[in-house]
Amino acid sequence: MKNAKGNGRVTLLVMRDAQHSVKQLHLSKPLMMAVPAVAVLSLSGLVLALQAHSSQVISQLEQKVTAESLKNVQMQRTVNSREQSIERLQNEIVNLSSQAKDMKQRMDRVDELENQLQQFIDKHGTTSMAEPASGAKASSLSWDASQHVGGEYIAVHENDMLDLAQETKDDFQEMQTLLRSMENQIPSTLKKAEETQDRISGQPDLWPTESRVTTSSFGYRTDPFTGRASFHAGIDIAGDNGSPVYAAGAGTIVTAENSGGARGRYIVIEHPNGLQTWYMHLSKIQAHVGQTVDKGEQIAELGSTGRSTGPHLHFQVVKKDKPVNPLPYIQ
Numbered sequence: 001m002k003n004a005k006g007n008g009r010v011t012l013l014v015m016r017d018a019q020h021s022v023k024q025l026h027l028s029k030p031l032m033m034a035v036p037a038v039a040v041l042s043l044s045g046l047v048l049a050l051q052a053h054s055s056q057v058i059s060q061l062e063q064k065v066t067a068e069s070l071k072n073v074q075m076q077r078t079v080n081s082r083e084q085s086i087e088r089l090q091n092e093i094v095n096l097s098s099q100a101k102d103m104k105q106r107m108d109r110v111d112e113l114e115n116q117l118q119q120f121i122d123k124h125g126t127t128s129m130a131e132p133a134s135g136a137k138a139s140s141l142s143w144d145a146s147q148h149v150g151g152e153y154i155a156v157h158e159n160d161m162l163d164l165a166q167e168t169k170d171d172f173q174e175m176q177t178l179l180r181s182m183e184n185q186i187p188s189t190l191k192k193a194e195e196t197q198d199r200i201s202g203q204p205d206l207w208p209t210e211s212r213v214t215t216s217s218f219g220y221r222t223d224p225f226t227g228r229a230s231f232h233a234g235i236d237i238a239g240d241n242g243s244p245v246y247a248a249g250a251g252t253i254v255t256a257e258n259s260g261g262a263r264g265r266y267i268v269i270e271h272p273n274g275l276q277t278w279y280m281h282l283s284k285i286q287a288h289v290g291q292t293v294d295k296g297e298q299i300a301e302l303g304s305t306g307r308s309t310g311p312h313l314h315f316q317v318v319k320k321d322k323p324v325n326p327l328p329y330i331q
């Protein structure tokens with residue numbers, strides 16, 4: 001480049017390489033001054049624009065970062081609350097499972113009771129007096145489950161919880177089956193128990209006459225005919241000839257006849273619990289063999305047939321073929 005002063009122009013020599021000729025560019029001085037100024041101006045404009053753009057980008061980035069970190073905080077919160085929920089659920093499964101176990105144990109106990117009731121009916125339904133079911137098995141149910149517990153703490157894992165949930169589900173299904181069978185069985189067991197109760201109510205405990213005057217008690221006495229010591233197998237109740245004689249308890253007439261001997265006309269009732277009641281010296285028999293009678297039902301009229309000194313009822317209770325004192329039964 002050659003600066004030609006004096007004519008107000010500037011000559012630029014452009015040299016490329018050996019193959020090309022040198023070129024001359026004549027530029028006026030003001031233009032020569034303007035080019036760098038324009039270049040500087042446009043450069044600073046560019047820099048300013050770049051600065052503006054980058055600060056915009058930075059602020060956008062900052063906003064994004066802030067939003068992301070907010071999201072992270074929210075996510076963390078969600079994770080925490082989910083973890084708490086899972087823990088609560090786990091605790092509930094544990095509780096539920098323990099309740100299911102307890103309930104199943106109770107139902108087993110009810111089932112056992114039902115069996116005991118059935119055994120009671122089988123044993124006492126047709127024969128002797130009811131005895132209280134004894135020797136009931138000791139059961140953990142008699143203890144307060146909130147006490148008498150302990151042991152080391154062992155943390156559980158998710159799979160354990162799933163297993164427990166499945167186990168609990170199985171327990172509930174088993175309970176439902178058990179409940180269904182109990183629902184089917186218990187009504188018939190109850191019916192049998194009621195029948196048993198009815199039979200037990202056949203216990204002779206009603207005073208068999210209107211008169212309450214006993215003229216001879218149970219046990220050893222002086223015989224009214226011979227004057228010698230003898231055994232009196234029942235009680236004698238004095239009464240009017242023809243007055244009603246009642247069944248002391250529900251049962252079946254097994255004898256109703258005229259003995260033609262000491263008993264005179266007499267009736268024997270067999271009661272469901274195996275006891276028998278005997279009614280002697282009757283003037284009139286008003287029941288027949290095989291007939292079932294209710295407690296208090298009139299079966300005869302009082303009299304003085306057989307070996308008797310006057311109108312009275314000889315009333316006797318027989319237990320396992322042996323006469324026993326009737327008073328404890330009918331008083």
Ligand SMILES: [Zn+2]
Nearest residue numbers: 234235236314
């Ligand atoms: Zn007598």
